[in-house]
């Protein structure tokens with residue numbers, strides 16, 4: 030069964046059809062890449078899935094439940110974890126405290142999170158840090174970490190509500206090739222182990238072709254191709270959107286086109 034079924038999802042902004050009649054599925058244990066040129070509607074899609082934007086029409090069925098109309102917090106509570114494009118950790122807190130804070134926010138009142146919490150959820154937080162291979166950095170302030178390490182802490186935080194679905198909009202933005210590959214390889218192994226469905230946008234075609242199980246392509250709000258990376262790469266419409274007819278697919282060109 031699909032972890033996530035998106036059906037006929039549409040959203041307009043004053044005259045712009047940002048997302049038009051988009052349907053796709055994400056299965057448990059699968060890493061699905063969403064690609065498309067700038068302005069294709071990728072972030073609008075993500076923001077409807079996480080509840081920040083209400084779709085004009087369509088269904089978002091998560092683990093059998095249509096979550097359209099629910100708030101971001103309700104959707105999060107229903108099992109959607111997300112990472113943010115901009116670092117979402119508190120630099121003055123330690124790595125461990127950031128993850129404890131994420132665990133603590135599962136309670137009904139987020140502001141309780143400001144109470145002293147040494148000891149609170151410490152074991153669970155350390156276990157999450159071990160999953161993202163950051164346990165040995167637990168007592169360092171986040172402000173001291175490299176960018177790639179901050180992203181791994183964010184991944185631990187996103188996993189803290191044991192999500193069924195993980196949403197990552199440009200998780201590797203601003204990273205070098207090595208860090209990028211490491212983060213997605215780690216994500217992929219966790220997604221498989223924990224049978225999470227994961228949807229991510231990514232500009233690096235090396236990463237997409239290296240790790241995505243399937244990919245979907247948006248152009249001007251419409252879904253123009255879906256399938257395994259090799260099939261999508263050969264799709265005439267994808268080639269045309271990125272390079273004009275007749276050009277062959279090249280990782281550099283697609284990266285340039287989507288940067």
Ligand code: ADP
Nearest residue numbers: 042045047065066067068069070071072073074
């Ligand atoms: P992507 O993430 O693929 O670059 P977006 O989803 O951000 O694309 O944008 C899709 C289209 O919707 C673009 O034309 C963009 O200008 C427009 N758009 C996105 N958000 C808004 C908004 N809040 N208000 C008006 N137009 C928006």
Ligand code: MG
Nearest residue numbers: 071072073198
């Ligand atoms: Mg975007």
